[in-house]
Amino acid sequence: MQVTKNFNSVSDNMACPCCNAFVYRKPFLDRVQYLRDIMAIPFNLDKRGGGFFRCRDYQQTHHPETKNSQHTLGNAMDIITLGWDGHVKWKFISEATKLGFSIGIYDSFFHIDYRDGKPVMWS
Secondary structure, three states: OEOOOOOEOOOOOOOOOOOOOOOOOHHHHHHHHHHHHHHOOOOOEOOOOOOOOOOHHHHHHHOOOOOOOHHHHOOEEEEEOOOOOHHHHHHHHHHHHHOOOEEEEOOOEEEEEOOOOOOOEEO
16 A cells, blocks of 8 residues: 555555554654655665554564554654665754654664654664
């Protein structure tokens, strides 16, 4: 299913890896699409799964340290950053921050979500 101009629930592997459920929040995906348009580069999710929606069972089994994950609400995305240079990463962080995303910075990906309250950043 095509959910935005550049994101497809099947080809982008957006469903939960354990049960194939797919939940999303359209305002979140519209905001991600806008960020992708600004960046003018593809956003690749982890093809093993879990980079977008995760059911509560998958979340508890694979990421028990994270309580109340935005992934279980269809309100978060993990974007692979392998191959991005420092300039691209900096632009992404800058533009995502302007759009009000919370950002988690990891070695091979950036986590973004849009939550109630003030955005946060962690690494």
